[in-house]
Amino acid sequence: xxxxxxxxxxxxxxxxxxxxxxxxxxxxxxxxxxxxxxxxxxxxxxxxxxxxxxxxxxxxxxxxxxxxxxxxxxxxxxxxxxxxxxxxxxxxxxxxxxxxxxxxxxxxxxxxxxxxxxxxxxxxxxxxxxxxxxxxxxxxxxxxxxxxxxxxxxxxxxxxxxxxxxxxxxxxxxxxxxxxxxxxxxxxxxxxxxxxxxxxxxxxxxxxxxxxxxxxxxxxxxxxxxxxxxxxxxxxxxxxxxxxxxxxxxxxxxxxxxxxxxxxxxxxxxxxxxxxxxxxxxxxxxxxxxxxxxxxxxxxxxxxxxxxxxxxxxxxxxxxxxxxxxxxxxxxxx
Numbered sequence: 311x312x313x314x315x316x317x318x319x320x321x322x323x324x325x326x327x328x329x330x331x332x333x334x335x336x337x338x339x340x341x342x343x344x345x346x347x348x349x350x351x352x353x354x355x356x357x358x359x360x361x362x363x364x365x366x367x368x369x370x371x372x373x374x375x376x377x378x379x380x381x382x383x384x385x386x387x388x389x390x391x392x393x394x395x396x397x398x399x400x401x402x403x404x405x406x407x408x409x410x411x412x413x414x415x416x417x418x419x420x421x422x423x424x425x426x427x428x429x430x431x432x433x434x435x436x437x438x439x440x441x442x443x444x445x446x447x448x449x450x451x452x453x454x455x456x457x458x459x460x461x462x463x464x465x466x467x468x469x470x471x472x473x474x475x476x477x478x479x480x481x482x483x484x485x486x487x488x489x490x491x492x493x494x495x496x497x498x499x500x501x502x503x504x505x506x507x508x509x510x511x512x513x514x515x516x517x518x519x520x521x522x523x524x525x526x527x528x529x530x531x532x533x534x535x536x537x538x539x540x541x542x543x544x545x546x547x548x549x550x551x552x553x554x555x556x557x558x559x560x561x562x563x564x565x566x567x568x569x570x571x572x573x574x575x576x577x578x579x580x581x582x583x584x585x586x587x588x589x590x591x592x593x594x595x596x597x598x599x600x601x602x603x604x605x606x607x608x609x610x611x612x613x614x615x616x617x618x619x620x621x622x623x624x625x626x627x628x629x630x631x632x633x634x635x636x637x638x639x640x641x642x643x644x
Contacts, residue, residue: 316609317542319491322481323367323502324613325534326509327374332524333512335378354424357385358417361392361607364402365498366579369393369610377533377617383431386614386621387628388424392417395608396579397586399495404590416604423632460515468518470526475513482506536616545578545612563595567637570598571630574605577615582606595644601637605629 356375360368372389375381381389394401394416401409463471484490485502494502513521573581582602589599605626614622 313542313545315490316545317538318481319485319502320366320370320541320609320612321534321538322485322490323505324370324374324537325529326478326481326505327371328378328529328533329509329512329525330505331374331378331380332529333516333520336520336524353381353385354388354421357381357389357424358392358421361389361420361610362413362417364394364396364398365495366393366395366608366610367498367501369395369607370613373610373613373617376621377614382424382428383621383624384424384426384428386424387427387625387632388417388420390607390610390625391420391423391604391629391632393607393610394603395582395606395610397582397603397606397608400583400586401603404586408589408596412600412603415600419604419632419636423628427628463518464514468521470521471513471518474521474525474530475510478506478510478513482510533616537613538616540616541609541612545609563598563641566594566598567601567634567641570594570602571605571633571637574602574633575626575630576606577609577611579608582608595641597637597640597644600640601633603633604636605633 357372360372362368369389372381372386372393376383376386392413394413398409398413401412481490482503485499485506491499491502513525516525570585573585576582585594585599585602588594589596607629611622611626614625
């Protein structure tokens with residue numbers, strides 16, 4: 311049941327973020343895509359900032375931006391190298407000074423890795439794996455506030471508007487009541503509620519054309535079922551995989567480095583806590599913790615599985631190489 315509720319939470323947040331990205335794209339008449347598209351410095355900086363946010367919401371947002379063509383594959387590498395999932399909360403509690411330093415170091419390493427990835431991949435390869443459904447229709451206009459227009463839309467409420475409004479409101483109520491994400495920190499739940507409230511605003515106020523073409527036909531029919539099913543499957547498989555790669559402290563540091571990076575490939579928060587605990591007790595060197603933190607991103611990459619398995623494998627593979635290189639360098643310098 312816990313796995314199912316986690317999958318629902320992830321899917322709900324990702325769907326809401328995709329909706330908001332589509333809304334901002336249309337509202338700004340495509341200028342949002344112009345600011346972040348390709349390999350502009352702003353894209354890498356936004357990606358690094360999202361990855362550095364403790365927890366998985368920043369990483370989910372980066373995946374949503376990437377899947378809509380607003381971040382390059384290199385920027386996604388940056389975000390995931392900087393991300394360490396829910397383990398960031400534990401590190402901040404147990405080893406706050408080290409955690410803050412490592413967050414900054416991971417962001418810097420991620421920026422370098424992301425820029426290099428795009429330089430080596432080229433613009434064509436950088437765009438190859440992204441969704442191209444973020445479109446602008448010439449007749450589309452959005453108004454943030456038009457009481458008469460909103461009243462007219464609800465007077466002749468379409469089935470799509472009614473279903474979407476009820477679904478978003480139901481998700482928000484489940485989060486507020488603690489049925490979904492009951493064990494998450496308070497600010498995580500507040501973030502979920504804030505994003506859900508914005509999505510509800512869109513469902514209530516946006517024109518029928520936007521809801522039907524962008525939200526219903528694109529986000530809900532194309533993305534949401536795949537995000538939910540792949541997330542549920544990955545969460546179910548993560549437990550046996552983490553037990554297979556169980557690590558014991560006190561071993562050879564180079565062997566621990568390899569195991570730490572392999573464990574980092576597991577797309578779940580939890581298995582990586584062993585390295586945080588071992589480091590806090592002085593049982594493993596900093597290099598091992600750094601390498602694991604670069605490779606792992608908590609649940610952050612799960613939505614990408616639904617969008618593109620090729621992109622998932624590519625980003626995970628690049629960050630595994632980056633984590634191994636950073637860990638090896640730290641071991642040599644120690």
